[in-house]
Amino acid sequence: MWRGAAAVLAANRTGASTVPSRSLYPHQWSWDSAFIAIGLRRLDPARARREIETLFAAQWADGRVPHIVFNPAVPLDAYFPSPDFWRSSHAPGAPAAPETSGIVQPPVHALAVWLVHRAAPREPGSLAFLARMYPKLVAWHRYLSEARDLGGAGLAALVHPWESGMDNSPCWDAPLARVVPAPRDSYRRADLDHGSAEDRPTDLDYGRYVRLAAAYRDSGYADRAERPDGARFAVEDPGFNALLIASEYALAAIAAELGEDPGPRTRRARELTGVLVERLWEPGAGLFLSRDLEGKAAKPPEYGAAGLLPLLLPWLPEGIAEALRASLRGPRFGLGTRNLLVPSHDLTSPAQDPRRYWRGPAWFNVNWLLLRGLRQHGDPVGAAALRDAFLRTAGATAFAEYVDPATGRGLGAREFGWTAALCLDLLA
Ligand code: 9WN
Secondary structure: OHHHHHHHHHHOEEOOEEOOEOOOEOOEEHHHHHHHHHHHOOOOHHHHHHHHHHHHOOOOOOOOOOOEEOOOOOOHHHOOOOHHHHOHHHOOOOOOOOOEOOOOOOOOHHHHHHHHHHHOOOOOOHHHHHHHHHHHHHHHHHHHHHOOOOOOOOOOEEOOHHHHOOOOOHHHHHHHHOOOOOOHHHOOOHHHHOOOOOOOOOHHHHHHHHHHHHHHHHOOOOOOOOOOOOOOOOEEOHHHHHHHHHHHHHHHHHHHHOOOOOHHHHHHHHHHHHHHHHHHEEOOOOEEOOEEOOOOOOOOOOOEHHHHHHHHOOOOOOOHHHHHHHHHHOOOOOEOOOEOOOEOEOOOOOOOOOOOHHHOOEEHHHHHHHHHHHHHOOOHHHHHHHHHHHHHHHHHOOOOOEEOOOOOOEEOOOOOHHHHHHHHHHHO
8 A cells, every 4th residue: 555655646746746636637736735745754755845845936925825836838728727717927926937826725734844844853954944934834824814814803714615625515505606607618627528527516616616716816816805796705614724723833833943932823823723713613513614704604504524624723622622523423424333434514414415526525635634633632543443444445446536435435536646645644
């Protein structure tokens, strides 16, 4: 299995970075590269460092880290939306090269940087890597905490479903229902050249993704610009913000390693945890819920696996970690009863679909994060069982992009980057 996973990362390597999938995703993706680096640190720490530094070489002047860094050698029609859609090199503050998208993805990077360093702390180059990354990570977190504080309480808001990394989660159905889809003949879905239409988001979803991304682009990627009716989306996502907080703790550890005072970053992480709980915790459900900043809360609410991710945090107010662990095993997620792995969406929701992308299948990065959460909160037995199911399922599906959570049947792409990388991490 180790050799198989390493072979996937070798095959997906393109120059200084790694693609999620040769067929479906032939460029560099932001949170994919963070997870890929977490696995690569077990194999080749220098390559893990390079993976992250290549991504941050495309950071914008305002601190944002784009969700895609395009490889100029890949034909434009291999992936949609392509660089000619985003037109980043004409956008204020974006690098002149390479071309990138203008939206972001979950900020798992500081955590990845810290874990990469911890794997080989005495290796020549590792401390210098930390020192180079620290100000870039600080700028990235500042962008999220200032420009993206659209709700005014301190959490980062998302302006596009792709930013959650969980594109077509039912959590976005209500906020997306207000978005007027772009005409179907105004773009070409390259994803359907490689993926099966039943496993991917629908045409209606895509029309809305295109509308939102085009309106954001046309505003010059300005987060507070007025956008037309039918082209607005702003949500606070518990998964994205939990990763921001986990990364704040990692920044504190990096600061200490560099001889700086970690206090302000630790305080910020705890303060943000308080805001997360105050704004998004649903005690009745034992889960965190996303908040729609443009309209009323969906009724009934939709519970996604993102609402479990705060389990990753080292400090939570009393009772919350226990409630999250109970939710993992309860009727909504069925871990250890109905399911081998944690599904991406609530099993009791009518919107649940065990094969369609982020509406039910299990994803390996989410399961890896929850496994860390179980370890963190005193459940080594649960974590060991999840690790076992993770490795067996990834191995049996040729490192699938996602799987049916009950049967483990592989779905989406195979030889998927973060699936292979996170196997290496769990095997090490
Ligand atoms: C849009 C690359 C990315 C992941 C996301 C996943 C999917 C892209 C797409 O693939 O999104 O960013 O084209 O569907 O949803 O989490 O980072 O693997």
